[in-house]
Amino acid sequence: MPDKRALQSNNGGKVAQASIHVLNGPNLNLLGEREPEIYGTATLADVERACRQLCEAVGVQLEFSQTNNEAELVDQIQAARASAGIVINPAGCSYSVPVLDALKACSAPIVEVHISNIHARSEAWRAETLTTAAAIGVISGLGVEGYGLALQFLLKGGAGRNA
Ligand code: DHK
16 A cells, blocks of 8 residues: 655645646547557547546545647656656657656656657657656556556655665
């Protein structure tokens, strides 16, 4: 069972509710209809529901977002930078220097998720992500289950053992 205390911040004696951000990059709004043979049939709403269940079970606040805009993704990363953790599927922004730099500015532990196995895709360049350099680790190829696994790692305080 995740230890909620490990995810709370003590702000001048007041214990603030921890928040974890799940951030999604371009085209993930089309999950379920977009190339289902690669990305599966679950929708982003399904992913959000599963993430909410995990966070609610341990009293951690979840901020879940998706954007098709690189600059907006940078803003969302900055807003999450001091949170209890970030799960990010940067999607097409995995190859973006501004997104990498924003992630590097975070004190929050970061786990990167790719739904597909980017190392086994026919386009070799998909494996050449920039953003992974800012993450503790990466889950790739386990479908949308990767989001839940990444969240569980952060909720268990796994980041403290590895950062
Ligand atoms: C999703 C995308 O949209 C691609 O740009 C990445 C990633 C792979 C995924 O597997 O979730 O190359």
